[in-house]
Amino acid sequence: MSPRISREEVEHVARLARLALSEEEKAGMGEELSSILAYIDQLRELDTSDVEPTSHAIPMVNVMREDEVRPSYPVDAMLQNAPEREGDLVRVPKIIEE
């Protein structure tokens, strides 16, 4: 049957999802995810061993085009939404540890 989502699992998944959840949120999330997964568990009734997965219900094909230089949006317009910028760059805190 559906596993109860432990606190460690909540913390692990939150880390993967880059969500710095509060202690209160972690507690609630474990409960809610467990209850949703218990409902989802009914899918196990179905034997799908011979069924192909569907990622898109309409058949999809790769769309190719010539690799030609085309005008793009101006750099300045695209950077206007950045919370912090420096010249033509987006500024962020340091990434590499010292």
Place this chain on the structure above:
Amino acid sequence: MEPSTLTIHEARRKLRAGELGAEALIRSYLARIDAINPKLGAYLTVTRDSALARAQAVDRRIAKGEPLGPLEGIPLAIKDVICTKGVPTSCGSKILTGFIPPYDATVILRLQAAGAVILGKTNMDEFAMGSSTENSAFFPTRNPWDLDRVPGGSSGGSAAAVAGDLCAGALGTDTGGSIRQPAALSGVVGLKPTYGRVSRYGLVAFASSLDQIGPLTKDVRDAALLLEAIAGHDPLDSTSADRPIPDYQAVLGEGIEGLRIGVPEEYFVEGMDREVEDAVTEAIRVLEKLGARVERVSLPHTKYAVATYYLIAPAEASSNLARYDGVKYGLRAPGGKDLIQVYGRTRAGGFGPEVKRRIMLGTYALSAGYYEAYYGKAQRVRTLIKRDFETAFGKVDLIVTPTSPSAAFRLGEKTADPLEMYLSDIFTISANLAALPAISIPCGFTPRGLPIGLQLIGRALDEATLLRGAHAYEQATDWHRRRPPLAGTGT
């Protein structure tokens, strides 16, 4: 008669006949928005100045006898998940605070090319995740038929704006029912086109294999008009269908004599409100009287649709929403000492509870050790659901069901239990999983005066038959002519 009550096709005729000016039409809506939007909460942004300027330009074109677009001068509202150049686009979320798109979505360019005037951006559940518009980070939208009740969601702002005569028509988006369910709860027409019929370029992604843009309107003819304007292949969306767009308006009058309509037994089971069941049963009798051949069909995997959806949609969402990291646009939480901390704090502070829940659920379903058991399983069940429809559409041309198991519920009624909220999409989700077009049209009212919606589902890319069936029913009834008692609220 107030111009704001007109349908798109009526306003179009009056504009062309010189009986109504485009500016007068816009001013009628702006006055109504000023009076009623504070109570309704349908709009997040009203683009007053650009709408007036645009309407004045339309009046000049008409005066000069210049050729007019099919939607020339028609005032429309746009769900705030669709990018509009120079106009804030929030997705109902705090995480996009301050975001102003540098480009227009393809649907916006197409509406403008057809002559439409954008009145503003409408409220929604954050990132289109919800069924009541209570998950908006700003304020809830209220149902024009009863201000203590929700308009449905996630396109609740668009539905309420159409129902309350705060626009002539609107665009919404539908990932699991987010056009049709609010249309049903607010008493308007809502059409989800076939996946790929309408370009998603410039639509902020929630679940990319399910999302589709479509119209919310006062009648079926208006839905056909708007679909015609926005549908069609777009090189900027590789999933958009490269198929011709029929003349949808031309098929409306054809009637439904001999059309085969299927009633799936799985949609008439426990959990549905009696008044909804009665209204839908009566609607099926009307379709039969109009000459349709009604027969039973079976969609045996219906009961698994919600569970399937709540794996696939959150999985895709968890990937799509990874881009909100405080770097390129929107909110950035202060004080992060390194980039990882900036990500975590920005996302924890910027997303609301339902969005976090779905990101967690999706990340879990995709994580190592669970991928095949959850996401992989859901994709296989999706195949079974799709096959159900293929079998049914071998026998019938349309499928008829209720849109939602109940009429509009009260604000706060379903917010405590996420699963209960999810189940309000139980009848709409399958069409998204199978990529099929579906429409909700008004089919009655509860004794308290709340609207009830009838859903028709069609074959892939066959919106023409869908609109024909919906129009025949609509013209034989007068539910769509009723207006909410809002009129006395200040105009």
